[in-house]
Amino acid sequence: MTKVNLITGFLGSGKTTTLRHLLAHKPADEKWAVLVNEFGEIGIDGALLADSGAVLKEIPGGCMCCVNGLPMQVGLNMLLKQAKPDRLLIEPTGLGHPKQILDMLGAAVYQPWLTLHASLTLLDPRQLRDERVVQNENFRDQLAAADIIVANKQDRQEPADRDLLQHWQAANLKGRRLVEAEFGKIDPALLDEPRLNQRVLPDAAEHHAHSHPPSALSALRLDNNTRWRRALNQGQGYYACGWVFDADTVFDTIGLLEWARLAPVSRVKGVMRIPEGLISINRQGADLQIETRQSTPPDSRIELIDEQAAEWNTLQSALLKLRLENKA
Template sequence: MTHVNLITGFLGSGKTTALLHLLANKPPGENWAVLVNEFGEIGIDGALLADRGATLKEIPGGCMCCVNGLPLQVGLNMLLKQTKPDRLLIEPTGLGHPRQLLDMLRAAVYQPWLQVDATLTLLDPRHLADERIVQNENFRDQLSAADIVVATKSDRWHAEDRQRLTAWKQQNLGDRQWVEAALGQIDPALLRQQGLADRAVPQAQHHHPESRPQGLAALKLDGQARWRRALNDGQGYASCGWIFDADTVFDTLPALEWARLAPVDRVKGVLRTPDGLVTINRQGEDLFIETRPTTPPDSRIELIHHQPVDWNILQSGLLKIRLK
């Protein structure tokens, strides 16, 4: 029997950081797997979570919560058959609705194989100051689906953030468990708590463009191409991502400055530099970077914004900071 948890939350709530912490504190001897979905086509989280002690499968370029097609079910079935994990962590896109996904996991066909444990929804209280986010259907539905609400990035709160958080809890938390976390440090014991299958969660009518490609692996380069980009849009957001071949190396400091100054809501990337692997994770003005001595097989970076952006201008700046 595989135990399953959804780790959900809006864009920039800290899901990847939390997953990294959970994987680092995985009980010895347990076999874990991670199924991750991203709004963009490039597949950044797969690179960030690679080689962390768990089997990883990606479904980039859409919303795995829309189970009208086969990508999610195929990916899930492959993981269960090939790895037989003790625990499966599923990270839906920050622009996804969880209800359909939870219903599918609890369907009769999976009951002999899956035990759906607690759904953890991550909430950055600073989002409560942004009416555009608070009124977002995905944001509300993700919190409604939570068995446990995790208030993240507590090391960055101000007094007004805590005040808004207190008001939200009084109106919305109900009888659900509540925890606070800094730097993604979530207690792995939370995963073992029971999920509440009978919790009332809105059944969102969510549709994405039929032309949007979906797949079971992140975007790859074809032939002799040195780089390519991919675009996506939906749910009121737009994304642009780039992938570069293994011979492309970026100048470290200009790359970090490009990511810091890009006029977008969200920046995530894994880049080859003279210093090794550099990971970039930026939400608003929060910029987290990590340098590791290993080198990734390629470089990937993805931007997401709540309105159209002139991606060509940003692309021109990115291409200029490649080292020959």
């Protein structure tokens, strides 16, 4: 029997960082798996979690929360039957609605295979002062579906953010648990809390669009001698553009960071090769975080998300000029 947790949270709330923390504290005698989905087609989280020691399955942009749920069912079935993990952590896109996933996990067909434990939703309390986020139905329903709310990024908050969180907690939690965290560092024991929240959620508005039919159960990959590719996606009032580059492409460090910092979009996330090795980039609004590592990734990939379609061709031209060698 596989223990399953749904870990949700809006864009930039810190889901992937939290997953990495939890996986780093996995019991040595247990086998864990992660089913991950992102809004875009590129698949950044898979690269960030690749060295976590867990079995990883990626689902293409937006498909996990779609009403038909077919890619989600296929990915879930493969993990349960082939990997047979002791625990499965499911990370939907930050723009995803949890209803279809929770309904599927609670279906009778899965009862012999899995036990649904507490659903965790990551919240950056600063999002509570962004009216566009607060009015987003997926943001509201992710929080409504959670057994445990993780008020993340405590190190980034102002006193006004804490006051707003307290007001929101008093009006919305109604007996559910709220824990505070920095950098996603939560107690792994939270995963063993029971699934108690039986609130009935409304059906999500189905307005996700794909740049191409979702025929593969993995993030965008390069084939043949292709040096790089671009993928577009849109839905839920957001637009995404991402690029993947081969392993021989190396980027200028300072130029890349400036490109990510100044890109006129609300969200930037990537794992890129630079002369020093590997750098992960995570930007939400003006909040830019970078982390360097020594491991060598199989490729480089970066994605931009915004509430409106940006000048993708202009951003692409600037990014391509930052390649240091083997330009193609």
